[in-house]
Structures are given as C-alpha cells and as structure tokens.
Amino acid sequence: MRNNKLIHRVFWIILLALIWQIIFWSGRFSPLVFPSLLDIGGTLIDSLLNGELTQQLLFSLSIIFQGLVISLVLAVFLSLAAHFSEIAASLADTLVAIAHPLPGIALMPLVLIWFGVGRQAIIFIIIHSVLWPLVLNLRTGFSSIPEIYNLVGKNYALSRMQRMIQIMAPASLPYLLVGLKIGWARAWRALISAEMLFGAVSSSGGLGWYIFQKRVFFDLPGVFSGIIVIVIIGILVEDFIFDKIEERTIKKWGMKS
Amino acid sequence: MKDHLQIKNIYQRYEQGQLVLENIDFSIVKNEFVAILGPSGCGKTTLLKIVAGFLVADQGAVYVNGEKVIGTNPDRIMVFQDFSQLFPWKTVLDNVIFALQAKNIGKTFAERKRLARYYLEKVELSDAFNYYPHQLSGGMKQRVALARTLAADPEIMLMDEPFGSLDNQTRSTLQNLLLDIWQEARKTVLFVTHDVTEAVVLADRIVVMTKNPGRVKEIIHNKLARPRNRMNPQFVRLTEIISEY
Amino acid sequence: MRKLISLLLAITIFSGILSGCGANRKKNTITIADQYGLAYAPIQIMKDKNTLENQTDGIRIEWKKLANTAAIREAMLAGEVDIGFMAIPPFLIGKDKGMPWKIISGLSMSPLGLMTYKEDIQTLADISDDDRIALPQPGSIQHILLAMAAEREFGDAGRFDDQLVTMAHPDGMNALLTRKEITAHFTSPPYVFKESRDEGIHQILSGQEALGGEFSFIVGVCTEDFYQSHPEIYSVFVQALDQSIGFINNNPDLAAGILTGYYDLSQEEIKQYITWPGMVYSDKVRGLDEFIIFMQRANYIDSENMELTQLLWEVDLYEK
Numbered sequence: 001m002r003n004n005k006l007i008h009r010v011f012w013i014i015l016l017a018l019i020w021q022i023i024f025w026s027g028r029f030s031p032l033v034f035p036s037l038l039d040i041g042g043t044l045i046d047s048l049l050n051g052e053l054t055q056q057l058l059f060s061l062s063i064i065f066q067g068l069v070i071s072l073v074l075a076v077f078l079s080l081a082a083h084f085s086e087i088a089a090s091l092a093d094t095l096v097a098i099a100h101p102l103p104g105i106a107l108m109p110l111v112l113i114w115f116g117v118g119r120q121a122i123i124f125i126i127i128h129s130v131l132w133p134l135v136l137n138l139r140t141g142f143s144s145i146p147e148i149y150n151l152v153g154k155n156y157a158l159s160r161m162q163r164m165i166q167i168m169a170p171a172s173l174p175y176l177l178v179g180l181k182i183g184w185a186r187a188w189r190a191l192i193s194a195e196m197l198f199g200a201v202s203s204s205g206g207l208g209w210y211i212f213q214k215r216v217f218f219d220l221p222g223v224f225s226g227i228i229v230i231v232i233i234g235i236l237v238e239d240f241i242f243d244k245i246e247e248r249t250i251k252k253w254g255m256k257s
Numbered sequence: 258m259k260d261h262l263q264i265k266n267i268y269q270r271y272e273q274g275q276l277v278l279e280n281i282d283f284s285i286v287k288n289e290f291v292a293i294l295g296p297s298g299c300g301k302t303t304l305l306k307i308v309a310g311f312l313v314a315d316q317g318a319v320y321v322n323g324e325k326v327i328g329t330n331p332d333r334i335m336v337f338q339d340f341s342q343l344f345p346w347k348t349v350l351d352n353v354i355f356a357l358q359a360k361n362i363g364k365t366f367a368e369r370k371r372l373a374r375y376y377l378e379k380v381e382l383s384d385a386f387n388y389y390p391h392q393l394s395g396g397m398k399q400r401v402a403l404a405r406t407l408a409a410d411p412e413i414m415l416m417d418e419p420f421g422s423l424d425n426q427t428r429s430t431l432q433n434l435l436l437d438i439w440q441e442a443r444k445t446v447l448f449v450t451h452d453v454t455e456a457v458v459l460a461d462r463i464v465v466m467t468k469n470p471g472r473v474k475e476i477i478h479n480k481l482a483r484p485r486n487r488m489n490p491q492f493v494r495l496t497e498i499i500s501e502y
Numbered sequence: 503m504r505k506l507i508s509l510l511l512a513i514t515i516f517s518g519i520l521s522g523c524g525a526n527r528k529k530n531t532i533t534i535a536d537q538y539g540l541a542y543a544p545i546q547i548m549k550d551k552n553t554l555e556n557q558t559d560g561i562r563i564e565w566k567k568l569a570n571t572a573a574i575r576e577a578m579l580a581g582e583v584d585i586g587f588m589a590i591p592p593f594l595i596g597k598d599k600g601m602p603w604k605i606i607s608g609l610s611m612s613p614l615g616l617m618t619y620k621e622d623i624q625t626l627a628d629i630s631d632d633d634r635i636a637l638p639q640p641g642s643i644q645h646i647l648l649a650m651a652a653e654r655e656f657g658d659a660g661r662f663d664d665q666l667v668t669m670a671h672p673d674g675m676n677a678l679l680t681r682k683e684i685t686a687h688f689t690s691p692p693y694v695f696k697e698s699r700d701e702g703i704h705q706i707l708s709g710q711e712a713l714g715g716e717f718s719f720i721v722g723v724c725t726e727d728f729y730q731s732h733p734e735i736y737s738v739f740v741q742a743l744d745q746s747i748g749f750i751n752n753n754p755d756l757a758a759g760i761l762t763g764y765y766d767l768s769q770e771e772i773k774q775y776i777t778w779p780g781m782v783y784s785d786k787v788r789g790l791d792e793f794i795i796f797m798q799r800a801n802y803i804d805s806e807n808m809e810l811t812q813l814l815w816e817v818d819l820y821e822k
Contacts, residue, residue, distance in 0.1 A: 148337060148341055149344065151337075152342055155334055156355070249346070253389055
C-alpha cells in the first residue's frame with residue numbers, strides 16, 4: 001500500500017521531469033524562461049555542496065524549529081488554561097477568532113516596526129502561523145477526551161498533574177498532530193514568504209532569501225533549485241516525519257479514524 | 258457481621274429538580290456480593306457513582322467501614338459498561354500496570370510486570386499482553402478492565418453492568434469467571450444490572466429497584482447454592498418471583 | 503500504451519499553445535516601465551506631454567511603474583514590457599545570463615550616496631561588523647558601487663555582503679531617519695537629498711567616488727524582438743526621449759511644475775533637486791567599461807563577450 005504510493009509518486013515525478021525536459025529540448029522557449037533540468041540539477045548540487053544552499057536551508061529549518069517549539073509550549077499552556085478556566089477559555093476563543101484568519105504576511109509591516117528585520121521578526125511570524133491552529137485543535141482535543149478516561153483517572157487517585165500528563169496528553173494527541181500539521185504547513189509557507197520579503201542579513205537569510213538572491217541575479221536555475229529544496233522538505237516532513245509519528249502512535253493505538 | 262458498606266438515606270435530584278433516588282438505604286457486609294437490579298432510568302448507575310465518590314448525594318451519605326465517603330478512592334474501583342474504559346494508547350499489559358503504579362503496588366517495574374501478567378492470566382488473557390485495546394473484542398476488553406481492577410486490589414468492586422453490551426455466551430462465560438475470581442479474592446462487590454438472570458446467578462442479595470423515583474422495592478436473599486445452574490427449577494422460580502416486582 | 507500516447511499528444515499541443523505566446527509579432531500596445539525616483543524625470547515629462555502618443559497613431563502606450571529592477575527584467579523577459587529603465591549593473595547581469603537586449607539610450611546621471619547618522623563613521627573603514635547597510639537589493643547599482651569601493655579600499659569586494667539589508671528606498675530612508683535597524687543607507691534622489699537635510703545624517707561615500715568617475719545611473723533598454731519588429735516606434739521613442747531630456751534641461755521651472763503631479767514634493771523642491779550638482783539628464787551612456795571590468799573581476803558576470811556593439815543599439819551614444 002505504502003510502497004504503491006511511493007512508486008506512483010516517483011512515476012509521476014519522472015514523467016513530469018521528462019515533459020519538462022522535452023519542452024526544453026524543443027527549443028520553443030528561451031532557457032532564461034525555461035531552463036534545462038540538467039542546469040537546474042547542476043546548480044542544485046553545486047549550491048548544496050559549496051554550502052551556499054545548505055547553510056540557508058539549515059538557517060530556515062532551525063528558525064522554523066524554534067518557532068514550532070515556542071508555539072507548542074504557548075499553545076499547550078493557553079489550551080490547558082482555557083480547559084480549566086472559563087475566563088481563560090473566552091480569552092483564548094477571542095484571540096483565536098481575531099488572529100486565526102489573519103495571514104502572517106499581512107502582519108509584516110507591523111512586525112517590521114516592532115522587531116525590525118531579522119530572526120525575531122520571522123520567528124514572530126512563524127509563531128503567529130502555528131499558534132492559533134494549534135490552540136484551536138488542542139481545545140477541541142481536550143474537550144473531546146471521553147469523560148470515562150477522567151473518571152478512571154480520578155478513581156485511581158491520579159492528581160490533576162498526573163491526569164494531564166498520563167491521560168490528557170495522549171488522549172488529545174490525534175488533535176495535537178492535526179494542529180501541528182496545519183501549523184507546520186502554514187509556518188513553512190510563511191517562513192519562505194517572510195524571508196523573501198525581509199531580505200534579512202544576506203549571509204543567513206534562509207531559503208526564501210536564497211531564492212530572492214538568485215532572482216535578482218537573474219539565475220533561474222538557482223531559483224528552481226531553491227524551489228526544489230522547498231518541495232523536498234515539504235514532502236519529507238509531511239509524508240515521512242508526520243506519517244512516521246502517526247504510525248508509531250495514533251495509528252498503532254487505533255485512535256486515527 | 259459488621260457492615261462494610263453502608264448506604265444511608267440517599268436522596269438525589271436532577272438539576273431540573275426531578276427526584277432520581279429516594280431514600281436509598283441498605284448495607285453490605287464484607288465479601289458480600291450484592292446486585293442492584295432495576296430497569297433503566299431507576300437511578301442505579303447514579304447510586305453507584307455516589308458510592309464511587311464521583312457524585313455527591315443531595316442528602317444522605319455513604320460509609321465504608323463506618324467512615325463517610327468523600328470523593329473517590331482507589332479502594333473502591335468502578336468497572337464500567339463502556340468498552341472504552343481502557344486507555345487506547347497503552348497495551349493490555351500497560352493498562353494493568355497503570356493500576357499497580359497508581360496504587361503503588363510492586364517495587365520495581367519488573368515486579369509490576371510480573372503482577373500484571375498474573376492478573377491477566379487470571380482473566381485468561383495470557384495471549385494478549387502486547388495487544389492494544391482496539392485490537393480486542395468487547396469481551397476481551399472487559400476482561401482487561403477486570404484484571405486492571407483486581408490489580409488495584411480494592412476492598413470494594415463497583416460494577417456498572419460490565420457485561421451489559423456483550424452477547425449471551427460471552428456474558429455467561431464472564432459471569433462465571435467473575436464468580437471464580439470473587440470466591441478466590443474475596444471482595445465486596447456491588448453489581449448493577451437490569452438482567453434478572455445475571456443478578457440471580459451472581460448475587461448473595463438482590464436489591465430490586467423501581468423507577469420514577471428510584472426506590473428500593475425489595476431486598477431478596479439469594480440462598481441458592483453455588484455453582485448455580487440456570488436450568489435448576491429453584492433458579493427458574495426465583496427468577497420468576499423477582500421478575501414479578 | 504494508449505494512455506501514454508494520448509498524454510504525449512496532450513503535451514505537444516500544450517507546448518504548441520504556450521509557444522504562441524512568445525512568438526515574434528506586431529503589437530498594438532507598447533509598454534514602458536520605469537521606477538520611482540527623480541532620475542526617471544524625463545519619462546514622466548514624456549508621459550505628461552503625450553510626446554510619444556502624438557507621434558504613434560494607432561498604437562497604445564502603456565506606462566508601468568514597477569517596484570524594482572528584477573520585476574522590470576522579468577516583465578521584459580515575459581514580453582509584458584517592451585522598454586524598461588534600470589541601472590547599468592542589473593542590465594549587465596541580464597545580458598550576461600543571455601537576455602537578448604541592448605541599451606537604447608542613457609537617461610540620467612545622478613548623485614548617489616551612502617548615508618549614515620553615526621558620528622564616528624566617516625569612512626568605510628569605520629563601519630564595524632555590527633553595522634547594517636540598507637540598499638535596494640543585491641546586484642543593484644548601489645550594491646555594485648559599494649562592492650567597488652570595498653574592493654578599492656580593502657581588496658575585498660564582498661566585505662560588506664554579510665551586513666546588507668534589502669529595503670526599498672522609502673523603507674530604507676525611514677529606517678535611517680528613525681535610526682532603527684540600520685546604520686547606513688545607500689540611496690539615490692530624492693531620498694539622498696531628503697536624508698542629507700536631516701541634521702545628524704552625513705554622506706560617507708558618493709557614487710562617483712565608488713566608481714572613480716562619472717557614470718550613467720539609469721539607462722533605457724529594449725529587447726531585440728522589439729527593436730526588430732517595431733523600428734518606427736523605436737526611432738520615435740528615441741526622439742521623444744531626446745525632446746524630454748532637452749525640455750528638462752532648458753525649462754527646469756516648467757519641468758518641475760509638471761513633475762509635482764508625480765512626486766509628493768513642492769515645485770521648488772523638485773527644481774532644486776533636478777538642478778542639483780551632479781544631477782544630469784543626458785542620453786549619453788557613461789561608466790559602462792568600469793562596471794563591466796569590475797563585475798567581471800568580482801564574478802558578478804562571467805561573460806567575456808561584452809563588446810559595445812553587443813550592449814548598445816547606437817554605439818555613438820557611448821561616452822568614455
């Protein structure tokens with residue numbers, strides 16, 4: 001089943017690449033518009049090997065990881081508070097209602113004024129992208145925990161802390177994972193856009209900056225190699241990391257429908 | 258014999274004010290098996306939740322060994338009808354170990370593991386240690402719940418129609434299993450059911466309740482010798498008498 | 503197999519459709535793109551006086567203002583823009599990558615300046631590693647000039663590359679005036695004039711110092727496609743541009759009056775700016791050699807093939 005999916009995917013990618021190359025060979029388009037796959041591949045390998053792209057990739061990944069961790073901690077605290085206190089719940093709901101529909105990019109001008117260009121600004125945008133879907137999903141997750149788990153927990157004299165760790169955390173994991181997936185997808189897009197817009201300090205501006213730089217130097221194969229890396233990371237995270245986590249947890253536990 | 262569990266003048270109302278339980282008052286001696294029998298809506302589950310400490314009665318109180326019950330206590334463990342009472346993220350073995358950890362039974366993890374295996378063998382589940390609950394049938398899940406309860410070694414077992422959702426054959430198998438365990442482990446059991454046969458098979462005494470409001474109509478001593486044969490004429494007669502109420 | 507064949511067929515048709523877009527053909531609309539800044543003043547005059555429209559019957563002229571050079575370059579590549587205005591380095595980078603275009607004419611020379619508010623920064627050597635320099639984008643004329651100066655003084659063209667912050671001119675000016683985020687800003691008129699009016703802000707480096715001579719700041723560029731398929735519009739455009747440049751130089755008062763419609767500045771200010779020493783409107787193309795030699799040496803461009811005939815449609819506009 002899984003292998004099948006992989007084979008299909010590889011098949012389509014090869015086919016699309018082939019079409020691309022045929023169009024290139026047809027010579028109908030200037031290579032400035034439609035570069036050869038060989039050029040793109042060469043640029044990709046070169047800039048991965050000479051560290052130019054690798055460094056930007058690591059920068060982007062480290063920044064998104066920081067953003068995710070901070071958001072996760074904030075979201076857990078906010079959702080727990082909302083779960084146990086009605087005041088916190090109405091605050092959390094209001095915050096989510098205001099902030100969730102707001103695209104991170106729309107906040108960019110404000111963020112520039114508050115944080116300037118650079119790391120903090122991008123982390124802020126990432127947190128904004130991740131936090132609200134996480135809170136939303138955790139809130140749903142907490143409130144859809146079957147009451148019986150709590151009764152069992154109380155019956156066996158677990159403290160509130162123990163119930164949170166031993167029952168609420170695993171019981172809401174499916175929702176947490178959904179929230180993280182949405183959050184990751186939003187954060188990854190926001191990150192690249194922010195990096196392209198900010199044009200942060202050029203030695204470490206991330207993947208978005210790499211693409212922007214290639215663009216201003218009119219290096220289309222370079223632009224494509226940046227895009228390919230973005231796609232590969234996206235697929236790796238969504239298809240492999242999240243799938244693996246699900247396989248080892250909620251799928252194994254029969255908690256994913 | 259001294260009363261182990263006393264239920265004294267319990268009154269309970271719904272939020273809308275309707276009376277659910279009216280003056281429930283009876284006692285259970287140590288190691289006695291008592292069934293509460295009644296139609297759905299007679300408040301028997303509510304009564305059990307009050308005894309467990311999940312609910313506080315509007316009036317009256319529950320006493321264990323003469324002490325008033327306040328809140329839950331792992332000496333009174335409830336077994337639910339709901340198959341989902343097991344934690345789906347824990348294996349069968351870990352679900353039982355959970356009870357041992359909660360009651361701090363066993364010093365090392367290895368010892369707990371050994372104990373958990375022992376209780377699972379008691380409920381005849383030695384093949385299923387490493388399964389997750391979603392891989393089990395309903396009957397197997399209730400066996401695990403029973404093993405988990407036994408592992409916690411409570412003084413009183415509160416059973417809320419634990420076999421109510423099972424098919425007939427599985428139900429009687431589990432009834433027999435429960436009786437074996439009860440006779441060996443000697444626990445006080447308060448068992449809620451709406452099934453007359455089940456009450457007659459299991460209980461020393463049967464508390465018959467009626468609904469609107471929930472009241473104790475009769476308390477019947479079941480003197481039939483164990484093991485009880487469901488085909489026995491005396492058994493059948495007792496069942497018929499109780500069904501009259 | 504049948505599926506595969508139909509797929510290939512679809513691809514062929516699809517690429518046929520796509521190729522239709524890029525074909526060489528006569529157009530009814532000519533699009534001219536420039537950017538914001540006083541260096542582009544002759545374009546605004548030409549537009550305002552309808553000089554071009556009056557001489558090209560049946561052809562619609564569309565004027566576009568794009569945010570940066572990269573956008574103009576991409577639009578020209580896509581055939582969306584026929585004539586674009588930009589600085590020499592972005593033109594050379596495009597040429598180097600195979601962009602089929604040449605310079606039509608010079609437009610203006612202009613004072614450019616690297617401005618800072620920090621008292622203790624008087625020369626490039628005073629800029630520390632923590633200081634950040636705002637400029638429009640890597641590969642822009644400001645970036646190349648800074649690299650030229652860095653190479654001359656420190657032997658390292660990339661010395662400041664890790665300290666650059668990409669900001670559009672207005673954002674950079676705001677950041678500099680509020681003394682936030684950046685310590686220096688490499689910019690052009692009117693921003694360079696506005697910044698120099700702020701008490702604490704001074705210039706560390708001028709464009710001329712960086713290059714070591716005079717150079718055209720903005721040039722007009724068109725693609726081979728346009729040059730060959732619309733020769734009559736091309737020559738009308740060159741004439742119109744010439745008239746506009748002449749108009750500004752001969753009637754700065756009138757020109758300033760017209761330009762008030764395009765800039766948020768008073769007529770007096772505009773007049774002051776367009777007659778500022780070093781602000782010269784001219785169709786001559788200067789500084790080409792210096793840029794080419796430096797950009798080849800510093801690896802911004804690879805191509806050795808940068809002969810004048812490859813770079814200009816009319817070689818006689820070139821001035822050493």
